[in-house]
Amino acid sequence: MxxxxxxxxxxxxxxxxxxxxxxxxxxxxxxxxxxxxxxxxxxxxxxxxxxxxxxxxxxxxxxxxxxxxxxxxxxxxxxxxxxxxxxxxxxxxxxxxxxxxxxxxxxxxxxxxxxxxxxxxxxxxAKVSSGDSDADIAELSRQIAEIRAILMQRGAIAQTPAPMKLDFTPREQSVLDLVVDGLMNKEIARRLDTSVRNVEKYVSRLFSKTGTNSRTELVRFALEHGLTTPASH
Incomplete structure (x- = not known):
């Protein structure tokens, strides 16, 4: 359609x-x-x-x-x-x-x-099926752990300024922090007491603002440029 x-x-x-x-x-x-x-x-x-x-x-x-x-x-x-x-x-x-x-x-x-x-x-x-599987979460967590390890070796986490000025709304920041923590949309929706549809839209806006096209790209970008709130890690 x-x-x-x-x-x-x-x-x-x-x-x-x-x-x-x-x-x-x-x-x-x-x-x-x-x-x-x-x-x-x-x-x-x-x-x-x-x-x-x-x-x-x-x-x-x-x-x-x-x-x-x-x-x-x-x-x-x-x-x-x-x-x-x-x-x-x-x-x-x-x-x-x-x-x-x-x-x-x-x-x-x-x-x-x-x-x-x-x-x-x-x-x-940004859309993920409403039935996030354990395999989905496990794979994303594995990828995030791998990204963290690589960036730690390079000493890049939270040290490189973002190439552009990025202003996230408080809700966008909350969603970003939870994506970086490896949560899928269904779990993020529960944490933030909102709908999966709204989470999908927030993740889409994060893609747009950061110029990324996938969750792993978004996580890497956020970690490389120190875009997550320290309290969440």
Missing amino acids: PEQLVLVDDEPGLREAVQAYLEDSGYTVHTASNAREGWDTVQRVMPDLVITDIMMPQVSGLEFLKQLRDDPRFETLPVIFLTARGMTNDRIQGYDAGCDAYLPKPFDPDELVAIVTRILKQRAA
Whole structure:
């Protein structure tokens, strides 16, 4: 089944062009002309990803994103901002608000498709079957122990600065710490009193922020750059 996207933009021409391009790329796209329509559409469709403009009348894209993040159903729903505002401070404001990607207008539609595809692939990679087996946990623990041993030999744990500024939310940090401890999504969900689906989304966002594509890559990256909280180890 094609992934479901919601596109929110008050420019009819752009909205129709982007919808057509995304649908040609294999996605199902539901459109809305403003944030209020977008909110209704998101609740009805329960999409895999939202694309929204920032500069909209009445309710801005930033306010729309805050509305999504304040709702437990959508607190980790991937959101891409499309906007004519391309200044650094505006991008920082968008990322601080919790968007997953930021694409200033005018943009290449192929770039948008590439960003959508990357985010959805990372989200899919974060998914683990609800029945985490002992073998899954044992194998992940073995891999993590091996990574720790290699990095200890190199003296790299918690000593190398991350190549980029990474700001994790408190919940993202908690999930990262538990992933590094070798826990699977089902156990993380129990520890944090949330759903497996939400854990999958948090792990996907960690993949996106760190540029990794698997749990072992994420663990290695976190250990190499000292991104876990000391109290958890």
